[in-house]
Amino acid sequence: MSPVAGTASRAEHLVQASVLVELGELGAGEAVVVRLLADQPLDRQALSLLGKIKHIRGELSAAFACWAQLHALNAEGQGAHMRLASMLRLAQDPERGAGEFLALGQNQLWRKPAALLELEGAFRLFVALRPDEARAACARLAQKSRDQDRDLFKLAVLAEAWIAELAGDPPHAAELLEQLGNERGFAGDLDRAIALVRVYELLGRAEDLEKAIHVGEYLVRTLHGFERVGALGRLAALCRAVGRSDDAADYDRQFLAAFRAGMHRPTLAEAVTAAAGRYLPLARLAAAHFAAGDEPAAALADAGPVAAGGPVAAAELDAAAAERRRRALTLALAGERGAARSLLDRGDEALDHKYLADLDLLDGLAEPAIRRLLATLDMPGEDPGDPRVIGWLLDHAAGHAGAPIRKQFARPEHARQAVAALEAQIRESPRRPAAWRQLAVLHQLRGDEKEARRCAERAAALASAEARRESAVGRVLSAAVYHFAGRAKGLIHEVWAARKPVAPGHGGFLDEILGNLTAELTQAVRNTFLAVREYARATMPHRTGDILDFAYSYKVTKEDEPSGGLSAGLPTALAFLSVFLDRPVPQDLAASGMLVTDAHDVLVVRPVGEAEWKVRGAYNRNLRLVILPEGNRADFERSSQVPHPISAELVRFVPDLDSAVELVFRDLD
Numbered sequence: 283m284s285p286v287a288g289t290a291s292r293a294e295h296l297v298q299a300s301v302l303v304e305l306g307e308l309g310a311g312e313a314v315v316v317r318l319l320a321d322q323p324l325d326r327q328a329l330s331l332l333g334k335i336k337h338i339r340g341e342l343s344a345a346f347a348c349w350a351q352l353h354a355l356n357a358e359g360q361g362a363h364m365r366l367a368s369m370l371r372l373a374q375d376p377e378r379g380a381g382e383f384l385a386l387g388q389n390q391l392w393r394k395p396a397a398l399l400e401l402e403g404a405f406r407l408f409v410a411l412r413p414d415e416a417r418a419a420c421a422r423l424a425q426k427s428r429d430q431d432r433d434l435f436k437l438a439v440l441a442e443a444w445i446a447e448l449a450g451d452p453p454h455a456a457e458l459l460e461q462l463g464n465e466r467g468f469a470g471d472l473d474r475a476i477a478l479v480r481v482y483e484l485l486g487r488a489e490d491l492e493k494a495i496h497v498g499e500y501l502v503r504t505l506h507g508f509e510r511v512g513a514l515g516r517l518a519a520l521c522r523a524v525g526r527s528d529d530a531a532d533y534d535r536q537f538l539a540a541f542r543a544g545m546h547r548p549t550l551a552e553a554v555t556a557a558a559g560r561y562l563p564l565a566r567l568a569a570a571h572f573a574a575g576d577e578p579a580a581a582l583a584d585a586g587p588v589a590a591g592g593p594v595a596a597a598e599l600d601a602a603a604a605e606r607r608r609r610a611l612t613l614a615l616a617g618e619r620g621a622a623r624s625l626l627d628r629g630d631e632a633l634d635h636k637y638l639a640d641l642d643l644l645d646g647l648a649e650p651a652i653r654r655l656l657a658t659l660d661m662p663g664e665d666p667g668d669p670r671v672i673g674w675l676l677d678h679a680a681g682h683a684g685a686p687i688r689k690q691f692a693r694p695e696h697a698r699q700a701v702a703a704l705e706a707q708i709r710e711s712p713r714r715p716a717a718w719r720q721l722a723v724l725h726q727l728r729g730d731e732k733e734a735r736r737c738a739e740r741a742a743a744l745a746s747a748e749a750r751r752e753s754a755v756g757r758v759l760s761a762a763v764y765h766f767a768g769r770a771k772g773l774i775h776e777v778w779a780a781r782k783p784v785a786p787g788h789g790g791f792l793d794e795i796l797g798n799l800t801a802e803l804t805q806a807v808r809n810t811f812l813a814v815r816e817y818a819r820a821t822m823p824h825r826t827g828d829i830l831d832f833a834y835s836y837k838v839t840k841e842d843e844p845s846g847g848l849s850a851g852l853p854t855a856l857a858f859l860s861v862f863l864d865r866p867v868p869q870d871l872a873a874s875g876m877l878v879t880d881a882h883d884v885l886v887v888r889p890v891g892e893a894e895w896k897v898r899g900a901y902n903r904n905l906r907l908v909i910l911p912e913g914n915r916a917d918f919e920r921s922s923q924v925p926h927p928i929s930a931e932l933v934r935f936v937p938d939l940d941s942a943v944e945l946v947f948r949d950l951d
Contacts, residue, residue, distance in 0.1 A: 292318060294559070296327055300546040301556040304904070305566050308335050309711030326355055326507055331546050337903055342775060342840050346764075349771055352507075362440050362473035364769060366405075369441075371765075373405035401441060413449035417442050432467065440473060443481070452484040475501055479516060488524060495520045511540045515922035522920070538925040542573055545902050549573045554615065558608040561633055561670055564640035568615055603629055611637065619644060632658040636671065649683055656690050659699075667703035669717070676700075676720040679727065691727045700724055715744035753866035756780050760853035761874040761896035761908055764843065770892055772899025774872050776839045777850060779857035781832035790815065790830035797838035800846035807836055810851055813879040814858045817939065820883035825863050834861065849890035851877030852909065855939055856946055865947055871907035872900050873942065885939035889913030894923035897933055905932070909945060912937040 295314050302311035312335050318328040333348030353364075400423050407416035420442035427434040439462045446455040459478045463469050475497050482494035498520060501513040518533035542549070548556070550572040557567060610625035614637070623641050626634045635654045642651035655671050679687040691697050701724060707717045722737035756779040763770050783789075792811045795804055811834065818826045836854070838845045852875030860867045874896050875887040890896070893914040900908040901924075910933055918929040936942045 292322070292325070294556075296331065297548060297552050298556045298560060299331055300548045301553050301562065303331070303335060303338070303546065304548055304553070304572065305562065305570055307711070308339060309707075309714070311335060313710050324355060326352060329355075330507075330544075334546055334902055337773060337899075340776065340839075342773065345773070353769060362437055363444075363476065365437065366441050366444055367769075369402050369405045370408075373402060373409045401438060404441060404445070408445050408448070413445055416445050417449075420445065435465075436462065436468060436471065436473070440477060443477060447477075447481055447484065452481050455481045456485060456490075470500075470504075472501070472504065475504075479513075483516075483520065491520055491524050495524070495526075508544045511537065511544045512923065514540055515925070519920055519922045534925065538927055541925050541928065545898075547573065547901070547904075550612070550615065554608050554611040555604075557611050558604045559633075561636045561668060563670060563674070564611070564614055564637060564644065567611070603631060607633065607637070614641060614644075632661040635661070636668075648678070652678065652683060652686060656686055659690070659696065667699050667706075669703045669707040672700045672703050673707075673716060673720045676723045679723055688727055691724060697724065697728050713744055713747070715741045715748060718744060752869055754869065755864060755866050756857050756861040757869070758853045758857040758860065758867050759869065759872035759903075759905070760838075760850050761872040761900055761910075762845070762849070763892045763895045763899070770895045772892075772895035772897065772902070774899055774903045774905065777853050777857050778837040778839070779834060779854075779861045780837075781834050781861050783831060784833050786831045788830070789832045789834075791833060792836065793833040794835040795837075796835065796841075798841040798844045799838055800844055802848070803838075803846050803850065806848050806851060807854055809879075810854045810877055811836070811858055813877065813885055814855045814939075815862070816882045817885055818859060818862045821940075822863065829862055834858070847891075848876045849874045851875060852887055852911075852939075852942060855885065856942065859943065859947070863947065867946055868906075870905050871909065871946070872896075872903070872905055873909040875909070875911040875936070875942075877939065887911040887913075887936055887938055887942065893917050894921055897924050897929055901928060901932060907934060907945070908932055909934050909936055909942055911935065 295318055299311040299314040299318075302308075302314065312332065315328050315332045315335065318325055319332065322328065329348050329352050333345045333352065336342070336345035336348060400419065404416045404419035404423070407413075407419060420438050424435050424438035424442065427438060439458055443455040443458040443462075446452070446458065456478070459474055459481060462471070462474050468474055478497050479494045479501065482490040482497070495517065498513055498517040502510060502517060505513055514533055514537040518530050518537050521527075521530035521533060553562075553567060553570070553572050556562065606625055606628060610622040613619075613625070614622035619641055623638065626638050626641070635658050639651040639654035639658075642648075642654065652675070655675055658668070658671060675687045676691070678684055679691070691700055701721070704717050704721045704724065708714075708721070711717070718737050718741035722734045722741060725731075725734035725737060758777050758779075759774050760777050761772065762775055763772055765771070782793075792808060795807055799807070815829065819829060836857070838850070853873040855877050856867055856873060859865075874890050874893070876890055878886045878888050880886050889911045893910055894917055896910070897908055897918070912935045915935045918924060918926065918933065921929065934945055936945065
């Protein structure tokens with residue numbers, strides 16, 4: 283396929299890819315994104331969507347690579363806070379680089395510039411609880427570099443302001459940042475503006491909040507990507523705080539739309555626009571969860587005039603056909619199938635006939651649908667290798683109604699085209715069983731029993747593996763946060779629990795803990811295992827009679843990054859319970875929470891840090907549910923990081939393990 287070119291084409295392909303991902307067709311969506319990146323390797327939106335696809339697949343190393351590249355691109359012109367945050371983290375953990383040299387690789391060191399060492403020294407003073415000396419060190423460095431190194435001067439002033447803010451002196455931080463704005467070249471500096479909004483918000487007086495709104499409006503006009511999304515959320519909260527309810531509501535609407543777009547969650551309007559140019563079965567579109575579009579279905583009843591007569595450009599005709607089809611699909615998804623059929627009947631392209639076949643199927647008319655779909659394979663100008671059409675036909679090739687299908691694919695030329703289409707689909711998504719199953723039917727129709735048997739066996743094995751993935755015992759998704767140079771990034775990784783039989787009555791212990799865990803987390807896992815074992819025996823004795831007949835193991839994935847903290851307590855508890863009960867955990871939910879043992883049968887779930895970023899990670903992962911501690915509910919009531927409609931739909935809050943068990947293992951008696 284040719285490279286993607288042109289701004290409009292790029293936008294259309296991004297929407298198409300996001301719709302494919304929403305429908306679960308990750309391979310097809312990734313193929314579109316890869317073609318975009320081949321043409322524009324630094325396309326931020328394409329990189330973000332590729333990272334999302336890798337995240338959904340659990341390919342975390344590849345997702346991290348995309349996110350790291352995005353962070354580097356987005357840091358242009360606003361990277362000072364990232365650099366300062368990195369210095370603070372190094373000062374808190376001297377073994378990882380606070381010193382004269384920085385380790386770049388095996389047997390390779392880099393000597394830091396003297397000015398950078400001075401700035402790191404200021405942060406070491408702050409960590410040593412000497413904030414006044416730290417601020418003075420920053421002020422000296424700023425004065426010394428003011429005329430010689432403007433970048434270092436800015437960094438030193440921002441460092442002094444940040445240390446003042448962290449030390450509980452926001453008025454001095456605001457004064458420093460305002461003075462920096464009077465310096466040549468720094469009035470519109472993004473790093474300064476971002477810090478100013480934060481400090482004005484901390485000051486909290488009405489006049490300071492109005493100043494924050496003014497600077498926030500500048501940031502919304504200037505920033506791009508998810509930085510702009512966060513600025514919209516903060517603006518909504520600021521307007522609400524000063525009583526500007528209409529402005530707050532408007533920014534809330536913009537925040538929600540920008541958040542969904544930034545997470546590549548298409549609206550219904552975007553989905554039907556994509557479907558108007560590429561066949562996406564109506565049944566799949568109807569089953570998906572899209573946000574409401576901008577146009578009510580009633581406004582789409584009239585398709586408007588169809589271009590006719592005179593020399594009309596082909597591009598205009600194509601645009602008119604796409605608009606008519608888009609209106610028809612919107613009506614069909616709203617249940618107005620008669621009006622949709624009337625619009626589709628005005629066209630005679632293969633795509634119109636495919637959607638008319640879908641309407642036949644929705645009306646229970648299988649035979650007319652088969653005739654229409656078979657006819658599209660021979661239409662002039664139509665690609666005869668649409669794998670969705672071919673796959674559906676092969677799935678319905680049996681019985682009396684399937685006779686025309688069997689006759690169609692008995693022809694060598696149609697069989698060859700179908701084989702090529704299905705094999706291309708297998709290359710895109712080799713682990714999906716459907717294409718292998720359909721290929722087996724096709725080889726059966728061609729009389730190739732050996733190939734039919736091979737493909738059928740592969741399809742059965744893949745279907746079995748898919749069922750195990752979707753109903754895995756002991757595997758739980760854990761909502762976590764990783765940091766890229768001082769910036770938080772929510773992601774979802776897995777924790778695993780497993781068991782192996784031992785002599786009856788000689789088990790019940792945690793044999794292995796695998797993965798890159800800190801000492802704190804390793805000890806927490808052992809505590810959680812013991813607490814959950816006793817909880818299970820006390821509250822579900824009829825289901826845990828054999829709990830002492832097995833030895834158990836535990837693993838945290840993404841072992842090239844150390845995992846620490848106590849927020850994995852809840853997903854760890856659910857993983858152990860899953861194994862104790864031999865019950866699967868749904869793979870469309872994640873959890874985070876600190877577990878505290880009040881008694882042998884009472885386990886309380888305590889709040890965790892950075893909960894908003896964890897919800898962002900779950901939404902990016904297209905999960906159905908994320909379980910968080912009840913104590914984190916207040917974080918989302920007026921969040922500037924996650925729109926309220928998103929958290930209300932996605933998050934369930936629990937006070938204790940009993941409540942989490944009810945959500946995860948619904949049908950336990």
